[in-house]
Amino acid sequence: MLKTRYVVASIGLLIVIFVAVMFFLPNLQIDIANKGNTYTETVFDQSKVTKVDITVADDDLASILENPSEKEIVNADVTIDGETVKNVGFRTKGNLSLNSVVQMEDSDRYSWKIDFDHYQEDQDLHGLKKLALNNNYSDPTYTREYLSYTLMEKMGIATPGHSYMYVTINGKEWGLYLGVEAIEETFLDTNFSEGTGDLYYPDGTGSDLKWISDDIDDYTGINLKTNGNSDQSAMIKMLDVINNGGDLEEVLDVDEMLRYFAANTALVNLDHYQGMLKHNYYLYEENGIFSILPWDYNMSFGGFSGGGGGPAADGDKETEKGQEAANNRDVKAVDQREPTTVTEDSSPANNNDNNAKAKLPDGAPNMNGGAMMGDMSANFMDESTINFSITEPVMGTTLEDRPLLNALLSTEEYREKYYEYLNDIATDYFSEENMTAMTEKVTALITPYVEKDPTKFYTMDEYTKAISGEETLVDFATQRADSILAQLSGDLVVEAETQSSMGGAAPNMEKEKGAAMQPPNMGNDENGAPMQPPNMGDGENGVPMQPPNMKDGENGMAMQPPGMNRDMDSGGGINSSYSKETIILSSVLLLLLFGAIAFAHSFRRRGRKG
Known part of the structure; x- marks a missing residue:
C-alpha cells in the first residue's frame, strides 16, 4: 500500500504544476488562440x-x-x-x-x-x-x-x-x-492580448486628431467600430495628451507608433493620416493605450498625388490650408528634374471592351495635377516624392495639424528612435538586393494571372514596364533609401515639403559651392532649445552605432527591428490574457487537482480503518 508521504508529495507536485501552468499560460495565449x-x-x-x-x-x-x-x-x-x-x-x-x-x-x-x-x-x-x-x-x-x-x-x-x-x-x-x-x-x-478594446476608423471631422473639446460627440469622424456602449473616455484622454501636453506613454504604444510612422514615411504613403485626407488608418485602444494599424496601401510608394489639388476633406478646407501653408514657405530647388509627362499611353486601361481608356466625366475631381484620376501613380519617381521629408513628413498640410505625429516627433528621444527605424528600413528592406528578390518572387507568382485578367486597369505592356522598365518599385525604393540616409546624415537638406509631388514645387535642397550641406532645421524642442539632427555616428558612451539585429526571413533579408517581438510587445501588443481556451484548460487542471485531493482524503480514511 502507498505510504501517506508519497500521496502528499504527489498532491504537492500537482499543485506546483497547476500554479506553473497558470503562470505561463497567458504567455502561450497567441498559440492557443491561433489553433481556432x-x-x-x-x-x-x-x-x-x-x-x-x-x-x-x-x-x-x-x-x-x-x-x-x-x-x-x-x-x-x-x-x-x-x-x-x-x-x-x-x-x-x-x-x-x-x-x-x-x-x-x-x-x-x-x-x-x-x-x-x-x-x-x-x-x-x-x-x-x-x-x-x-x-x-x-x-x-x-x-x-x-x-x-x-x-x-x-x-x-x-x-x-x-x-x-x-x-x-x-x-x-x-x-x-x-x-x-x-x-x-x-x-x-x-x-492582441485581449482584443476587446475600442477600435476606431477615423475618417472625417476629428480624424486629424486635433483637439476640439472634451465632448466625444464633437468628433463625428472618429468612428468607433467596436464596443458601441463605450464612453470613449480613453480617446478623449489621448486627444488631450497629444494636443495639450502630458505623458505620451500613458496613452500611446509609443514604440509601435514610431515604427509605423517610419514605415509610412519611407513608403511615401500620403493617402493617409500624413496627407490631406487624414484617413485610411485604424486606432485601437486596449487598457487605455492606443496602437495605430495599417490599412489601404494601393497608393503607397509615392502613388498618391497628396497635397495641392483635389477636394477638401469633410468640407473643412484642409486642402486650401495646406496649399496656403505651402505657398507661404520659402521654396527653392536645385538639380530639379523635369516633371514626368503623363500621356494617354500611361493612363489606365480597362480591358472589358477593346482596352477602352478610362474617362472622367466633366467636373470630376482631378487628383493628379493634370493627369487622369486613375493614374495617380504616374509621377511616383519625381524628385519631390523620392526626397519626401523625414523631418516634416506630411503633404498638403502641416505637422502641427497632425498632432499625433507632431507630439511624437517633438520629443527628442522618440524622434531619434524614429530615425533609427528609418535607417533600418533604408539599409535593409529598401536595399536593392532585398527589393529585387521580393518583387521577382511576387511577379513570378502573379504574372500568369495578370495576363489572363480580363478587367485589369492597365495593359500588359504597361504592367511589364512597371515591373521591369526604367522606373520600377525597386528603383523607387533604392533611391528613396539613398534620400533617407542622406537626410539622416545631413548631406541632404529638405527644408519643407510643398504641394503635391504630382505638379507642385520641389523641396528646398541647397548646397553652397564648396560648403558642407547643413543638417535639417529641426525647430525647437519643448524647452525651446534647437533640435539636433539624428546622430548617425557614435552611440551611447561614444561607441559607434551598430546596425539593428536583422533576423533572416523571406529571401534571407527579412528585417526584425530590435525589441519587436510581438509576444513581448508592451502597451497593447501581445502579452498576457485569459482566452476561452485558457479558462477551459485551467478548469480541467483544477478538477484534476480537486480529484487528487479527494483521492488523498479517501486514502487517508482507508488507512485509518486499516
Whole structure:
C-alpha cells in the first residue's frame, strides 16, 4: 500500500504544476488562440494565388452594378479553394477607388467585401469573419499594397492577413485581386492580448486628431467600430495628451507608433493620416493605450498625388490650408528634374471592351495635377516624392495639424528612435538586393494571372514596364533609401515639403559651392532649445552605432527591428490574457487537482480503518 508521504508529495507536485501552468499560460495565449483561427495560413496562403468563386443571384448582381456607390449588401455563396461558405453578405467597397471606377466608362472592376457572418453570426471561414477583395486600383505593378503590408509585418506592426486571389462572379472572370483581412474583432483577437478594446476608423471631422473639446460627440469622424456602449473616455484622454501636453506613454504604444510612422514615411504613403485626407488608418485602444494599424496601401510608394489639388476633406478646407501653408514657405530647388509627362499611353486601361481608356466625366475631381484620376501613380519617381521629408513628413498640410505625429516627433528621444527605424528600413528592406528578390518572387507568382485578367486597369505592356522598365518599385525604393540616409546624415537638406509631388514645387535642397550641406532645421524642442539632427555616428558612451539585429526571413533579408517581438510587445501588443481556451484548460487542471485531493482524503480514511 502507498505510504501517506508519497500521496502528499504527489498532491504537492500537482499543485506546483497547476500554479506553473497558470503562470505561463497567458504567455502561450497567441498559440492557443491561433489553433481556432487558422485563416492566416489557410485563406491567406501567400505561396499561391487563391481561387475565389462568388455566386450571387443575377438580379442582385445587376442591382449592385447599376448602383455600386450604394454598397448594397446581397446574399451570396463563396467558394475559396474549393471550400464553400453559403449565405454570406457581399457588396462593393472603397471610397476614392470606388468612385473612380464608377466614373470609368466600361469597367465594373470594383473592390468587394465579403461578410461571412452577415446573415449567420457564428459563421466564419477558418476563423475569418470578413474578407476584402482589393482591385489594385491605380497600381500598374499589382504589388504596392502587398509589399507595404510586408514591410509593416517586418516592423512588428499588427498587420491584416493578405494574399493574391483570382476572382470569378457567377462563373465570369473578374480578375486578380489582393485579398485582405478586415480589421475587426477577429483581427483584434488574433493580434492582441485581449482584443476587446475600442477600435476606431477615423475618417472625417476629428480624424486629424486635433483637439476640439472634451465632448466625444464633437468628433463625428472618429468612428468607433467596436464596443458601441463605450464612453470613449480613453480617446478623449489621448486627444488631450497629444494636443495639450502630458505623458505620451500613458496613452500611446509609443514604440509601435514610431515604427509605423517610419514605415509610412519611407513608403511615401500620403493617402493617409500624413496627407490631406487624414484617413485610411485604424486606432485601437486596449487598457487605455492606443496602437495605430495599417490599412489601404494601393497608393503607397509615392502613388498618391497628396497635397495641392483635389477636394477638401469633410468640407473643412484642409486642402486650401495646406496649399496656403505651402505657398507661404520659402521654396527653392536645385538639380530639379523635369516633371514626368503623363500621356494617354500611361493612363489606365480597362480591358472589358477593346482596352477602352478610362474617362472622367466633366467636373470630376482631378487628383493628379493634370493627369487622369486613375493614374495617380504616374509621377511616383519625381524628385519631390523620392526626397519626401523625414523631418516634416506630411503633404498638403502641416505637422502641427497632425498632432499625433507632431507630439511624437517633438520629443527628442522618440524622434531619434524614429530615425533609427528609418535607417533600418533604408539599409535593409529598401536595399536593392532585398527589393529585387521580393518583387521577382511576387511577379513570378502573379504574372500568369495578370495576363489572363480580363478587367485589369492597365495593359500588359504597361504592367511589364512597371515591373521591369526604367522606373520600377525597386528603383523607387533604392533611391528613396539613398534620400533617407542622406537626410539622416545631413548631406541632404529638405527644408519643407510643398504641394503635391504630382505638379507642385520641389523641396528646398541647397548646397553652397564648396560648403558642407547643413543638417535639417529641426525647430525647437519643448524647452525651446534647437533640435539636433539624428546622430548617425557614435552611440551611447561614444561607441559607434551598430546596425539593428536583422533576423533572416523571406529571401534571407527579412528585417526584425530590435525589441519587436510581438509576444513581448508592451502597451497593447501581445502579452498576457485569459482566452476561452485558457479558462477551459485551467478548469480541467483544477478538477484534476480537486480529484487528487479527494483521492488523498479517501486514502487517508482507508488507512485509518486499516
